[in-house]
Structure formats: C-alpha cells, structure tokens
Amino acid sequence: MYKKCNASAIIGIDAVRVDVESNxxxxxxxxxxxxxxxxxxxxxxxxxxxFINSEFxxxxxxxxxxxxxxxxxxxxxxxxxxxxxAILAASEQISADLLEHFVIMGELSLDxxxxxxxxxxxxxxxAHSAGFKGIIxxxxxxxxxxxxxxxxxxxxxxxREATTLLSGILPESVKPETKADNEEINIYAEDFAxxxxxxxxxxxxxxxxxxxxxxxxxxxxxxxxSMLARRMPTxxxxxxxxEALETTKIHSVAGKSExxxxxxxxPFRAPHHMASPVSxxxxxxxxxxxxxxxxxxxxxxxxxxxxxxxxxLEVLRQPMEEKKVVVSRxxxxxxxxxxxTLVAAMNPCPCGFYNxxxxxxxxxxxxxxxxxxxxxxxLLDRIDLQIEVTPVAFEEISxxxxxxxxxxxxxxxIAARERQRERFKSIEGVHTNAMMNSAMIKEFCPLxxxxxxxxxxxxxxxxxxxRAYDRIIKVARTIADLAGEENITPTHIAEAIGYRTLDxxxxxx
Numbered sequence: 273m274y275k276k277c278n279a280s281a282i283i284g285i286d287a288v289r290v291d292v293e294s295n296x297x298x299x300x301x302x303x304x305x306x307x308x309x310x311x312x313x314x315x316x317x318x319x320x321x322x323f324i325n326s327e328f329x330x331x332x333x334x335x336x337x338x339x340x341x342x343x344x345x346x347x348x349x350x351x352x353x354x355x356x357x358a359i360l361a362a363s364e365q366i367s368a369d370l371l372e373h374f375v376i377m378g379e380l381s382l383d384x385x386x387x388x389x390x391x392x393x394x395x396x397x398x399a400h401s402a403g404f405k406g407i408i409x410x411x412x413x414x415x416x417x418x419x420x421x422x423x424x425x426x427x428x429x430x431x432r433e434a435t436t437l438l439s440g441i442l443p444e445s446v447k448p449e450t451k452a453d454n455e456e457i458n459i460y461a462e463d464f465a466x467x468x469x470x471x472x473x474x475x476x477x478x479x480x481x482x483x484x485x486x487x488x489x490x491x492x493x494x495x496x497x498s499m500l501a502r503r504m505p506t507x508x509x510x511x512x513x514x515e516a517l518e519t520t521k522i523h524s525v526a527g528k529s530e531x532x533x534x535x536x537x538x539p540f541r542a543p544h545h546m547a548s549p550v551s552x553x554x555x556x557x558x559x560x561x562x563x564x565x566x567x568x569x570x571x572x573x574x575x576x577x578x579x580x581x582x583x584x585l586e587v588l589r590q591p592m593e594e595k596k597v598v599v600s601r602x603x604x605x606x607x608x609x610x611x612x613t614l615v616a617a618m619n620p621c622p623c624g625f626y627n628x629x630x631x632x633x634x635x636x637x638x639x640x641x642x643x644x645x646x647x648x649x650x651l652l653d654r655i656d657l658q659i660e661v662t663p664v665a666f667e668e669i670s671x672x673x674x675x676x677x678x679x680x681x682x683x684x685x686i687a688a689r690e691r692q693r694e695r696f697k698s699i700e701g702v703h704t705n706a707m708m709n710s711a712m713i714k715e716f717c718p719l720x721x722x723x724x725x726x727x728x729x730x731x732x733x734x735x736x737x738x739r740a741y742d743r744i745i746k747v748a749r750t751i752a753d754l755a756g757e758e759n760i761t762p763t764h765i766a767e768a769i770g771y772r773t774l775d776x777x778x779x780x781x
Contacts, residue, residue, distance in 0.1 A: 275361040275368050278375045279339075279354035280398055281346055282391040284606035285521045285561065287398035289375075291340040292351065294358035299334030304355075306339030309347045309558075318349075318380045319356045326384035326431045331363040347558050350389040353378030353408075356431060357438065366435045373405040374426075376434070384431045388412035390527040393520050396420040406445065408434055414446040415533045416524060419517065421448075448533065460506045465677040467503065469668035470496055476659045476771055478681050481507045482688035483750030484704030485743075486592065486614040486654060488577065490773060491661030492631070493624045497617035500661070501573050504615055506678035508538045508571070509686045515569045518609065522568055526561045539570030541612075545579040549587045555599045559606050564591050567612035577618040578646040585651055588614070592654045595707070611707075614655065620644070629662065644774070653739040656706065656747050657771040688753040705750045713742055717749045723765045734775045744768045 277292040302316050323330050337355055339346050354376040361368035377395055378386040392413035397420050399407045406424030407417055414427030424445040428434045437443070464474060473489065477500055480487040489497040511519065520535045529535070543552060543563045554562030564572055574580060591597050595611040620626040621640040626633040633640070652658070689704070695716060696702040708716065719727070731741060747768035748760045755764070 273362045273364065275358055275371065277354045277358040277361065277371055278399075278404065279351055279377055280375055280391075280395040281344060281351075282348075282394060282525055283344075283604070284559075284608060285394060285518075285525050285565075287391060287394040288344070289398060289402055290344070290346065290351070291338075292354045292358045293338040293340060294355075294362040295336045295338075296331050296359075296362045297334050297336070300332075302330075302335040302337070304337050304339075306337075306342045307345045308339060308351075309345060311349050312339070312346050312351055315349065315352045315355055315380070318352055318382060319359070321382035322352075322356060322380045322384040322431050323360075325382065328360060328365055328431075329363075331359065335359060335362075348390065349379040349387075350377045350391070352380040353386060353431070353434060356380060357434060360435065367439050370438050370440065374438075375399040375402075375404050375407045377407070377409045378428070378434070379410070380431060386410045386428050386430060386434065391525045392417045393419060393517075393524040393529075396423055396425065397521075399423060408437060415448070416520070416529055418446045418448040419520065419534050460503075460678065462503045462506055463678045464503050464506065464681060465675045467496060467499060467675055468671065469664040470500065470661065473500055473659055473661050474676070474681075476657050477504055478507060478685060479747060479750055479754065479771070480504070480613065480615070480657055481509075481681075482685045482754050483656075483692070483746065484613055484706035485656035485747060485750065486616075486706070487657040487659070488614075488616040488618065488652075488655045488774075489659055489661045490618050490620050492628045492663055493619060495661045495663045497661050498575055501571075501575070501615045501617055502540070502542075503678065504571055504613075505538055505540045507681045507685050509682070509689045511536060511538055511569060519569045522561050522565055522608070526566060528566065539567050540573065541567040541570070542573040542575065545574075545576050547580070547584060549581075549584050552584055553587050553591065553597050553599075553610075554608050559599045559601070561608045562597070564588070564610045564612055565597060565608040568609045569611060570613070572612045572614050574614065574616045577616045578643055582646065582648075585646075586648065589650055589654060613706075616655065618647070627660070649737075652774055653737050653743075656743045658773040658775070659771055660773045684754055687756070688750065691753045691756075705746045705753070708746055708749075710742060713745055717745050717760060719745070719760060719765075720762075722762045723748075723760055726762050726765050727769070730769045734769075734772065736772070736775055740772065740775065744772070747771060 274295045279290045279292050280287045281290045320330050360366045388410045393416050396407050396417035400420050400423040408426045411427035411429050418425045516534050523529045541563050552563050591610040597608045597610050599606050621635040621643050623634050625631040626640050692704055748764040751764040751767050752760050
C-alpha cells in the first residue's frame with residue numbers, strides 16, 4: 273500500500289518541500305532512496321526501535337521509502353518522524369486522513385521520544401507559504417515555529433503523540449510568545465556608564481552604531497578596547513520584525529537558537545583568533561552558516577585582530593562589501609546573508625606599548641611595521657572608523673562623576689537610524705548609510721565646495737584610496753544624521769577624517 277507524508281529540507285537558510293513516500297509490497301527488507309546521507313539512512317534502526325517501544329510493528333514486508341525530489345540531497349535526522357509516520361500509514365496502523373494537511377518533522381530516539389531539530393522556523397515558513405494547515409514537530413521547537421502567523425503549530429514529545437494527533441484528536445495549537453517590551457529587551461548587564469573617560473572612543477562607537485559602520489580600535493593593553501566593544505550592543509537600535517525573523521532563521525538553521533521563539537536582541541559574535549576560514553564564513557561538507565552570518569543584523573567582534581590568520585581575515589573582504597556569503601559546491605550553491613557590523617580591536621605592536629604615553633615600547637620599528645602589516649590595506653579600506661584608544665588617567669578612573677548611559681546614546685542612534693530609514697525607503701535592501709553605493713553617495717551626500725576642498729586636501733596628504741574617500745563621506749553623512757542636520761558640513765567631514773587613524777602615516781613608521 274502507498275502513502276505520502278509531507279516533510280522539508282534546508283537549503284541555505286530556507287526550506288524546501290520534501291515528499292516522503294512509502295510503499296509496502298510483498299517481500300522483505302527496508303529500502304531508503306532519494307539521495308539520503310548517512311544520518312538519514314541510519315534512521316531505519318532508530319525507527320525500528322521506536323516502533324517496538326511505542327507498541328507499533330515494523331511491517332513484515334518489503335518497505336520502500338522515497339524522498340522526493342530524488343536529486344536533492346537529504347541531510348540530518350529530522351526526517352525520522354515523517355518516515356515513521358509514512359510507514360505506519362502505509363501499513364494501516366494509523367489513520368492517514370490528516371496527513372495531507374500537515375508538514376511533519378522530528379528526530380526519533382530509540383524509546384520513541386521526539387528530539388529537537390535544526391531549522392524549525394524556515395520549515396514553518398515553507399509550510400505556510402505552501403498552503404498547509406499546520407506543522408507537527410518536536411515540542412522543543414514549537415515556540416520557534418509558532419512565530420509564523422497563520423499556521424497551526426503542534427509540538428509532540430513522542431511518536432505516540434504524533435499518531436494520536438493525526439487520528440483527529442487535535443490539542444490546542446502552540447501560540448507565539450508575547451514579545452517583550454522594549455524596556456525589558458534593552459536591559460543589559462553592561463552599560464557605557466561603566467566606561468570612565470574615553471569620550472572620543474565612545475563617540476566613534478556611537479557613529480558606528482548609528483550608520484552601521486565598521487570600526488577598529490587600536491591601543492595598548494588595558495586601555496578599554498574590549499570593554500567598549502562588548503557594550504556596543506547596548507546602544508544598537510532594536511531589531512525590526514523583518515530583521516528578527518531573518519536573524520532567527522539563521523540561528524535556527526545553525527542549531528544555535530538560544531531563545532524559545534523570536535530573537536529580539538541583535539547578535540554579538542566574538543570568535544577566537546584561532547577560528548578557521550570555514551568557521552568564519554560558513555561552508556563545510558554539509559554547509560552551515562559561519563560566524564559572520566550568525567552576526568547578521570548584529571555585531572562581529574574580532575579581538576586581537578592581527579592574531580587571526582591572514583587567510584581568515586582576507587575572506588572577510590567580499591562579505592563586508594556584498595553583505596552575503598555564497599558557498600559553492602559542484603552540484604549546488606547556498607547563500608547566507610552577512611550584513612554585520614565589524615568591531616575589531618588590536619594592539620599597536622607585539623609588546624603592546626607603541627605610542628603609549630608613559631610606558632616604553634621594546635619593539636623595533638621593523639617589528640611594529642610587520643605587526644601592523646598583518647592587516648592588509650584592502651581590509652583596512654573597508655573599515656570606516658579607525659580610532660586610537662589611549663589609556664585612561666588615574667584621575668578619570670577614580671572620578672565618581674557618572675558617565676553618559678547607553679540608554680541616552682541609544683536614543684540618538686535610533687533617531688539617526690529613523691532618518692536613514694526615511695531616506696532609503698524606496699531602495700530595497702538598503703537601510704543604513706554604510707550600505708550606500710557610489711551612485712547613492714552622489715544622490716544623498718552632496719558636498720559643498722568647502723567640504724570638497726577639505727576632503728581633497730585630506731586625500732592628498734593621507735594618500736587615501738577611492739574606497740576610503742567614499743567611506744569618509746558615508747561617515748560624515750551619519751555624523752550629520754546624529755546632529756539632525758540635512759546637509760553635510762565641513763565640521764562633519766573633519767570629524768570623519770579624524771576617524772582614519774591608520775591612514776595618517778605615523779603608525780609603524
């Protein structure tokens with residue numbers, strides 16, 4: 273007897289429909305076809321044990337299970353439950369009347385319990401767009417899938433529960449969790465009020481957050497670079513619904529969903545400097561999102577930047593420009609979004625005290641130059657703000673006067689982002705000043721003759737590239753947005769030029 277069950281498979285961060293077909297005929301053995309990987313082929317033994325412990329019987333006949341489309345490789349253990357349901361329906365051990373209305377996904381344990389899976393949110397989105405009534409999946413993933421509106425989501429803990437549900441005994445579907453209010457979302461353990469001094473560095477972080485600009489801090493050990501970087505999420509604007517959905521999809525596919533439901537805070541990823549290129553950009557034999565995609569719509573913090581391998585840093589260049597990663601294989605390619613804000617920190621030399629106001633550097637000029645040269649010119653060009661973070665004097669550290677809080681900085685950042693949203697509302701895929709291309713810069717960032725002359729002198733004196741020229745204008749546009757001004761003035765240009773520390777020729781020379 274033939275029966276079909278609806279399932280899904282993940283490609284990139286999206287899901288596609290998979291038909292699980294089961295046919296039982298006279299003979300012996302179970303045959304799984306349709307390009308399954310090892311994890312899918314091993315489902316046979318998990319299903320046999322789950323049947324025994326759930327008081328079902330494996331048909332004593334020839335069982336053929338086809339996973340269509342047959343030319344799409346099926347990976348992972350999430351197809352256990354739909355395969356088991358299709359076999360039970362084909363052997364007439366359960367009713368199959370409701371099968372056509374649901375997408376079914378889940379991994380089976382040997383005792384018949386259903387374990388969590390990766391990619392629940394994109395699977396639920398696929399089920400909704402394909403017109404299914406609902407989705408049946410592990411209870412551990414139900415809250416995440418319930419984010420999709422207009423879809424009935426049922427979480428099950430055992431194979432028995434799934435079969436009972438398909439018999440027509442439908443419990444109440446899982447409802448999406450109520451989104452926390454902004455005040456609760458914006459409560460962080462860290463705050464910029466904790467940072468003593470460093471007013472110039474805090475201003476640069478504010479500009480970076482407001483315009484989505486990449487930023488690099490260079491300074492001696494203990495000057496507060498990491499402290500500043502880890503507080504940047506506290507001044508970022510809240511995620512929009514569209515951004516939250518896309519961010520949750522990426523983390524769901526990677527199996528790193530930390531919350532039950534929608535991710536409501538911007539991601540902050542801080543990989544170790546021993547990370548490999550694949551772990552950073554994604555890929556592998558079974559492609560998975562890398563750190564830069566997990567930082568999508570959030571922050572990627574690279575501490576001790578020169579300690580990262582040269583090949584690791586160079587793979588960042590294209591994603592920083594295109595805001596996406598394309599992982600290509602012989603028969604297919606997958607695309608992962610990577611619209612992140614890079615926050616990098618580094619020491620100025622191997623000993624860490626080059627240009628220090630009170631401590632002597634023990635490195636030779638050549639060692640300093642070679643250390644800084646680990647960061648290539650093309651990568652530096654893509655970092656909009658390059659600032660020096662100097663050690664804080666004792667008087668400032670011991671001063672009990674409160675610093676400006678993250679909440680007040682965030683208000684200015686949100687106001688600047690609103691101006692950018694209004695500016696780019698007719699341009700799809702562009703939300704911040706950092707995402708402007710050359711044509712948009714000409715349209716939205718006209719310069720007065722005074723601004724042009726000032727920028728021209730800086731270009732000649734600092735020997736800047738064309739890419740650095742564009743980035744100075746983008747930063748100036750953000751500074752103007754923070755000030756609530758319509759036009760870019762020489763003051764804005766001068767401040768933006770001041771954020772090009774490593775272009776000034778005084779480092780490592």
